[in-house]
Amino acid sequence: MPRRRFLVAYTLALASTGIVKGQGLDQQTPFPxxxxxxxxxxxxxxxxxxxxxxxxxxxxxxxxxxxxxxxxxxxxxxxxxxxxxxxxxxxxxxxxxxxxxxxxxxxxxxxxxxxxxxxxxxxxxxxxxxxxxxxNGGHLTRNPFNGYATRERLYGQENARKSYLLEDYVSSSITDLIYSHGWSDTVDLVNGGHITVFLDEEEERHALVDHQDAKEGGLKLKDVRFLDKQMMQNAYGINHSGVFFPSYNLWPxxxxxxxxxxxxxxxxxxxxxxxxxxxxxxxxxxxxxxxxxxxxxxxxxxxxxxxxxxxxxxxxxxxxxxxxxxxxxxxxxIPTRGQMFVVRAKASLERLKRHSWDANQGYEYWFARPEGKDKHGKEYQPPLVLLGGGRDTAGPGLDQYTMDDSVLNERVSKTLKEFLPNLYAGTGLFEEGRDAEMEWTGIMGYTHxxxxxxxxxxxxxxxxxxxxxxxxxxxxxxxxxxxxxxxxxxxxxxxxxxxxxxxxxxxxxxxxx
Ligand SMILES: Cc1cc2nc3c(=O)[nH]c(=O)nc-3n(C[C@H](O)[C@H](O)[C@H](O)COP(=O)(O)OP(=O)(O)OC[C@H]3O[C@@H](n4cnc5c(N)ncnc54)[C@H](O)[C@@H]3O)c2cc1C
The missing domain is CATH 3.50.50.60 (FAD/NAD(P)-binding domain)
Known part of the structure; x- marks a missing residue:
């Protein structure tokens, strides 16, 4: 999947000076x-x-x-x-x-x-x-081991371990709250697991090293399963390897x-x-x-x-x-603009599966909404898929240092429009060139x-x-x-x-x- 990357390294992104000036409420009214x-x-x-x-x-x-x-x-x-x-x-x-x-x-x-x-x-x-x-993207996806070695080096073994424990704690606390109050249907909670797709061998190699380090550091990883290319091809029609782990998605x-x-x-x-x-x-x-x-x-x-x-x-x-x-x-x-793209799939949820997904080092992430929730008429329509990302193609500045979520980035729109038909090429799950039914931006707070x-x-x-x-x-x-x-x-x-x-x-x- 050819992709033009401007500045992938995060440190470089922080050093970039591309500033887009937002039209804040403060510019409209003379508040103290x-x-x-x-x-x-x-x-x-x-x-x-x-x-x-x-x-x-x-x-x-x-x-x-x-x-x-x-x-x-x-x-x-x-x-x-x-x-x-x-x-x-x-x-x-x-x-x-x-x-x-x-x-x-x-x-x-x-x-x-x-x-x-x-x-x-x-x-x-x-x-x-x-x-x-x-x-946002609606993923309640705890990170099981990604980046373990770096965290251990930066913060020590105990803090590294706790940073994963915390995500376990949140995931189980939020889902316990949802189940115990009977909110599952209202918030569209899906316990579908998550698959990270490795677009190249280097990504997979990094993940395997992190996984091994995390295991040695004492993280419990029994629910994590690496999936080879053949398994991914057979089950999902994706010509890349990946890794599966437990996860949820919901209506935040x-x-x-x-x-x-x-x-x-x-x-x-x-x-x-x-x-x-x-x-x-x-x-x-x-x-x-x-x-x-x-x-x-x-x-x-x-x-x-x-x-x-x-x-x-x-x-x-x-x-x-x-x-x-x-x-x-x-x-x-650092305020950092993210973008979401909602597209109608061409196939049923049964074929698309209920997992949430990410690829390209987490730059793209998506899942198919539950069926039947979004149809407007009586006629059946395949599910909507919510896809986010594309920021590595946003252009100089990577959409950082802006608090303006009133606009879309056209380059990102193009990336997102092409992403799923390319990844699922030959499966018939997504139609090439199909326009978004909705598209929006939101502002994340990045730290170093x-x-x-x-x-x-x-x-x-x-x-x-x-x-x-x-x-x-x-x-x-x-x-x-x-x-x-x-x-x-x-x-x-x-x-x-x-x-x-x-x-x-x-x-x-x-x-x-
Ligand atoms: C496009 C996109 C996709 C994402 N996808 C995911 C995902 O799938 N999974 C995931 O885990 N995370 C995702 N994130 C990140 C996640 O959404 C955020 O980390 C999280 O929502 C932060 O929550 P928050 O309450 O801290 O911030 P926010 O939800 O931003 O809340 C801050 C609130 O403060 C208000 N506010 C700010 N200044 C003032 C002021 N001076 N006076 C009064 N109010 C003020 C704002 O209006 C805002 O409502 C995504 C983010 C974006 C933008």
């Missing part, structure tokens, strides 16, 4: 900006107001929390009001922010701190869950909506409010100077176009957008070594962050949110936080990144 705005690079904006339409968000009926007044706790218009004693202001309603709300109400409940009530507010710049989580927005509804009603002592279409434009200290609060009574003033909130604690769950409010992260979390930042923001007492999940957030965000929520609750209650056994140290903000 952060004290540190002079440090903010020009590419760092608020989420823009007119993103491309995503299958997950824009399928009618799929986002009931989007913007309308819903229930008694959510509002997207009018002045903000929730008293002046907010315990935690969560910025961002993606899977990280909402997982944090879930864990916060659990931890507050478990601690029984004698306080009558705890208040948690979620502030979201656009519609509910309209960032990367509402625009629907999972996050269910999780929010559960969290907002689970604990009567914890009052939860969601404000959509409410961008946070600045955060300042309630002290007259701009220095950090020095004790429990001090508040952070969180400014929005609908008014200010006074918060004891602020959690930045803003992922790719983190540098807008925290410019000190502008060289640590792929690990997120979880924990207190240095020098800003009472502000925390969980962000920087690259293109691999579904199996990590829930745990990062759990860890940071544990820290927040311990801090508010004056107790000691104990790190969960699955948390690698290199995820923490105080690790020497």
């Amino acid at each position: 900006l952060s004290d540190q705005s002079h440090d903010r690079p020009s590419w760092s904006t608020l989420p823009i107001s007119n993103p491309t339409k995503s299958f997950w968000i824009d399928t009618p009926g799929s986002n009931p929390l989007a913007r309308e007044h819903h229930g008694i706790f959510e509002r997207s218009t009018g002045p903000l009001c929730f008293g002046d004693e907010i315990d935690v202001c969560v910025i961002g309603s993606g899977i990280t922010g909402i997982s944090a709300v879930y864990h916060l109400q659990r931890f507050f409940g478990a601690q029984g701190d004698g306080q009558d009530e705890r208040k948690v507010v979620v502030l979201e710049a656009r519609e509910f869950c309209s960032g990367a989580t509402g625009r 927005l629907k999972f996050v909506s269910n999780l929010y509804n559960l969290s907002a009603s689970a604990n009567p002592r914890v009052k939860v409010k969601l404000h959509t279409l409410t961008p946070v434009t600045a955060i300042s200290s309630s002290h007259s100077s701009s220095s950090a609060p020095s004790n429990q009574d001090t508040r952070w003033i969180v400014s929005t176009p609908r008014g200010n909130l006074s918060c004891k604690t602020v959690l930045h769950a803003t992922n790719a957008y983190s540098s807008f409010l925290l410019p000190q992260f502008s060289n640590r979390i 070594k792929g690990a997120p930042f979880v924990g207190p923001v240095e020098g800003l007492d009472g502000q925390y962050i969980a962000a920087g999940f690259t293109g691999h957030g579904m199996p990590r965000t829930y745990a990062a949110a759990e860890a940071v929520s544990g820290m927040i609750v311990a801090n508010l209650m004056g107790t000691e936080w104990k790190a969960p056994e699955w948390l690698p140290e290199h995820y923490l903000t105080n690790w020497r990144h």
Whole structure:
């Protein structure tokens, strides 16, 4: 499969200077900006107001929390009001922010701190869950061993091992939640496993080495099966070798909506409010100077176009957008645009299989949606396939340093359009030249070594962050949110936080990144 690659090496990508300027909400309305705005690079904006339409968000009926007044706790218009004693202001309603709300109400409940009530507010710049989580590929695919040797070298054996344990933990926690609450059908959970396709021998060789190292490092890999070319050809019509391992796919927005509804009603002592279409434009200290609060009574003033909130604690769950409010992260979390392409297959799901897939070192990833869910008329139609990737053909800059998800990259569109008919050539599963039924972009938060930042923001007492999940957030965000929520609750209650056994140290903000 010939492919023109511009800059595959990630380090080179980070050094590239291709900057696309987004048209942020901040450029449309004169809101107060952060004290540190002079440090903010020009590419760092608020989420823009007119993103491309995503299958997950824009399928009618799929986002009931989007913007309308819903229930008694959510509002997207009018002045903000929730008293002046907010315990935690969560910025961002993606899977990280909402997982944090879930864990916060659990931890507050478990601690029984004698306080009558705890208040948690979620502030979201656009519609509910309209960032990367509402625009991603839908894979809940834990990485079983990929990159093991590098992680062991960078972080030591124990941390390397924990980074895989964490993904196991998230995958089983999320699916347990889904099964125990009977959400499987609502969120279209598919337990179909995942196949990585090796497009060349070098990819396969690397995988075999990683697999061996991971085994020696103590990872349990009994469900991993390498598949040779013949097996792949017979079973799937693909003329490459591959590796199979357990994995899920789902409708991320629907999972996050269910999780929010559960969290907002689970604990009567914890009052939860969601404000959509409410961008946070600045955060300042309630002290007259701009220095950090020095004790429990001090508040952070969180400014929005609908008014200010006074918060004891602020959690930045803003992922790719983190540098807008925290410019000190502008060289640590790099906004990186990903693109999705939805195409109608030519064959049934039985022939396509229910696995999710990736190829080309993870640059392309896809799966076929459950049949029957997307047909509009009575006539049967083959499933839609959601394909993401193509970023290695995005051109100079690899679509980094941009927060603009209102546009498509034409080069990437071309790559994605050709990808499946080429890979499955001769099978009749995909029609050459078939146009996308939907195509959209979303912004990921890349970090230099792929690990997120979880924990207190240095020098800003009472502000925390969980962000920087690259293109691999579904199996990590829930745990990062759990860890940071544990820290927040311990801090508010004056107790000691104990790190969960699955948390690698290199995820923490105080690790020497
Ligand atoms: C095209 C694409 C495909 C992907 N595919 C996959 C996949 O298949 N599997 C996988 O594991 N991962 C995938 N990812 C990555 C994954 O989606 C992310 O890692 C994950 O969703 C991050 O969740 P989050 O909640 O941290 O961030 P987000 O979902 O981006 O949430 C951050 C939220 O903060 C809001 N916000 C930002 N700034 C402000 C502000 N100042 N005020 C108020 N609100 C603000 C944003 O509007 C946004 O809603 C993909 C990402 C993209 C873009």
